[in-house]
Amino acid sequence: xxxxxxxxxxxxxxxxxxxxxxxxxxxxxxxxxxxxxxxxxxxxxxxxxxxxxxxxxxxxxxxxxxxxxxxxxxxxxxxxxxxxxxxxxxxxxxxxxxxxxxxxxxxxxxxxxxxxxxxxxxxxxxxxxxxxxxxxxxxxxxxxxxxxxxxxxxxxxxxxxxxxxxxxxxxxxxxxxxxxxxxxxxxxxxxxxxxxxxxxxxxxxxxxxxxxxxxxxxxxxxxxxxxxxxxxxxxxxxxxxxxxxxxxxxxxxxxxxxxxxxxxxxxxxxxxxxxxxxxxxxxxxxxxxxxxxxxxxxxxxxxxxxxxxxxxxxxxxxxxxxxxxxxxxxxxxxxxxxxxxxxxxxxxxxxxxxxxxxxxxxxxxxxxxxxxxxxxxx
Numbered sequence: 156x157x158x159x160x161x162x163x164x165x166x167x168x169x170x171x172x173x174x175x176x177x178x179x180x181x182x183x184x185x186x187x188x189x190x191x192x193x194x195x196x197x198x199x200x201x202x203x204x205x206x207x208x209x210x211x212x213x214x215x216x217x218x219x220x221x222x223x224x225x226x227x228x229x230x231x232x233x234x235x236x237x238x239x240x241x242x243x244x245x246x247x248x249x250x251x252x253x254x255x256x257x258x259x260x261x262x263x264x265x266x267x268x269x270x271x272x273x274x275x276x277x278x279x280x281x282x283x284x285x286x287x288x289x290x291x292x293x294x295x296x297x298x299x300x301x302x303x304x305x306x307x308x309x310x311x312x313x314x315x316x317x318x319x320x321x322x323x324x325x326x327x328x329x330x331x332x333x334x335x336x337x338x339x340x341x342x343x344x345x346x347x348x349x350x351x352x353x354x355x356x357x358x359x360x361x362x363x364x365x366x367x368x369x370x371x372x373x374x375x376x377x378x379x380x381x382x383x384x385x386x387x388x389x390x391x392x393x394x395x396x397x398x399x400x401x402x403x404x405x406x407x408x409x410x411x412x413x414x415x416x417x418x419x420x421x422x423x424x425x426x427x428x429x430x431x432x433x434x435x436x437x438x439x440x441x442x443x444x445x446x447x448x449x450x451x452x453x454x455x456x457x458x459x460x461x462x463x464x465x466x467x468x469x470x471x472x473x474x475x476x477x478x479x480x481x482x483x484x485x486x487x488x489x490x491x492x493x494x495x496x497x498x499x500x501x502x503x504x505x506x507x508x509x510x511x512x513x514x515x516x517x518x519x520x521x522x523x524x525x526x527x528x529x530x531x532x533x
Contacts, residue, residue, distance in 0.1 A: 157469040161492040164473045166334075166417075166444060166485035169365040174409065175402035182401035186394050187213070188387065194397030198404050202371045205407075206356060207347030210379035211371050213400055215391050217243075217333045220357030220370040221296075222251045223385045225258055227378055228294045228327040228354070232257030235290035237279045239265035241303045243331055244296055255389075259290045267440070269301025269309055273316055280324050295321050298331040299349060300338045305437075306421075306445030308338040311348050318352025328352060333359040333370070337443040340414040354378070363414055363444060365486050366406040368399045413486040417444040420493050421484045427497040431504050444484040447475070461503065468499045 162168045171179070185191035199211040214220045221244050225236055229252075236252065238245050240262035244252065252258040261279050263271040281289040295317060299309040314330070321328040330353045332338075332346075339346045350356050355374035360366040372382055386392060422438070425446045429436040433454035436446065450456055458474035465472060473481045484493075 157467065159469045159495065161470045161488065161496055163482045163484070163488065163496065164471050166362045166365075166483045169361075169367075169485050169487050171367045171402055172365070172405070172409070175367070175405045178401040178405050179398050182397045184395040184397035187396040188392035188394060190383075192395065192397040192400070194404070195400045198400040198407075199371065201404065201407060202358065203373055205346050206350050206358065206373045208350070208356075208373035209376045211373045212379050212382050212386065213396060213403075214357075214370050214372060214386055215368065215393065217331070217357055217359045217362075217370040218248045218251065219386070219389060219391050220359075220372045221248060221329075221331050222255065223382045223389065223391075224329045224355045224357055224372055224374075225252045225294060225296070226256040226385055227374075227381045228329060229256060229258045231291070231293075233259065233290050234293040235259045235261050235281060236294040236296055237261050237263060237276055237292060238296040239263060239269070239271055239298060239301070241265040241301075242296065242298050243302055243333065244298070246303070261290075261292070265301065265304060267304060267307075269298065269304040269307040270313055271297075273320060276317065277320055277324075280326070292324070292326060294327045294329060296329045296331060297353075298333075300334040300341075300443050300445070302333070302445065305440050305447050306334065306337065306443035307440065308341050308442050309349075310342060311344055311351070314349060315352050321352075321354075327354040329354065330356040332356045334363050334443065336411055337363050337414055337418070340411070341418055341443050360403040360406060363410070363417065363485065364403070364406040365410045365413075366399070366403040369403060371403075410486055414444070417484040417486060417488075418442070420488060420490060421446050421482075423490070424482065424484070424493050424496065427493070428500070431497070431501055433504060434500070446482040446484075448480055448482070450478045450480075452478070456503070461500070464503050465496070465499055470496050470499055 182194045187195045202211040263275045281292045300306045318328050357372045359370045421444050425436045425438045425441040428434050428448045433451050436448045457477050458480050462472050462474050475481050
């Protein structure tokens, strides 16, 4: 019977800490739709300060935060937004910007590091002289860190260049900063510097920061005033929301400092995976808390088979394809959890490849009996 759980599916799976639960229990609340909830106001004021923006607004999710931001900047239906072809807004948010806002996405290829070539962004901007037949470009979106590119960080200098391009053409710049705190820690640059060139940003509280619910969008006072109305339209006005904002305030106080440890453990995991036969990781690309690893062609295992085996031993991962698996570290994953995960994978690898364990020197037919106690480590 498995008594240990190592949940590496996402950094959204964290459970509220005791400190968070205590803060939620005593949170001072009122009606946030009437702009009266004092705890929500405290959170929004703090997030505006951290991000260097005039105002902030709590929203139930990052998806809603991005949707509201795009719709505020693209008030006219038929507007166009330029964004990465591998971006979260384009792939994982149910097409909301077009379904609900009538906003047309124009994609530019994301590079391996999450950036888009500046010249390709500029080439994608519609010529206003063609407005009779083209949609009107109004917005550029970036993502930092870039999840599908393995949690890669966009440097401030790159964001500045995109911001300058946006201003040159009279466009707005929005940053999907779901993991902007991870980028800040990895780059050694304050969050407000990474958002300096942006007109708006969405920052997730329930990913690396470990709060149970919610995101915050930031921008100018006029932007947030419009965003508040759209939040109500979309059903995001949640009355006594201070109960969950209290947990987010604890996350800001306690968990930002833990992100560096998440990044270190991700690197250790990546290096260990890379030493297991049949697996491949681009270790140099692991900058924050996300690791993608590939199953080498010709291997005896598939992503589905490996994830099923690991689940039986209490380790949860998310297969991306038949040969690619995503792993995300968070503050409730310990160093011993990382070593246990590597041991489980090594044991399965020994079994399927009919080899002897390099550490315990036992034959492969006994590997399945020692998954929980194998001492293999990279």
